[in-house]
Amino acid sequence: MSMMDKLKQMMKGHESQAEKGxxxxxxxxxxxxxxxxxxxxxxxxxxxxxxxxxDQSPGQDRPPQP
Numbered sequence: 001m002s003m004m005d006k007l008k009q010m011m012k013g014h015e016s017q018a019e020k021g022x023x024x025x026x027x028x029x030x031x032x033x034x035x036x037x038x039x040x041x042x043x044x045x046x047x048x049x050x051x052x053x054x055d056q057s058p059g060q061d062r063p064p065q066p
Contacts, residue, residue: 004051011052022048 011018026045030038 008052015053018052019049022052 022045026041029041033041
């Protein structure tokens with residue numbers, strides 16, 4: 001079981017709190033970098049939300065990552 005699968009299991013039923021955490025972490029990074037990398041931070045937040053929101057059964061093959 002991958003780390004992402006474990007995180008998804010832990011967050012079941014707490015999706016809104018997880019999303020708030022992603023937002024808060026992104027805001028903290030933006031503050032520390034004086035918004036210099038805000039575009040990259042936003043992209044990372046979006047990708048993380050996609051990963052956490054995607055339902056995928058353990059053992060199901062994933063497409064290769066580019």
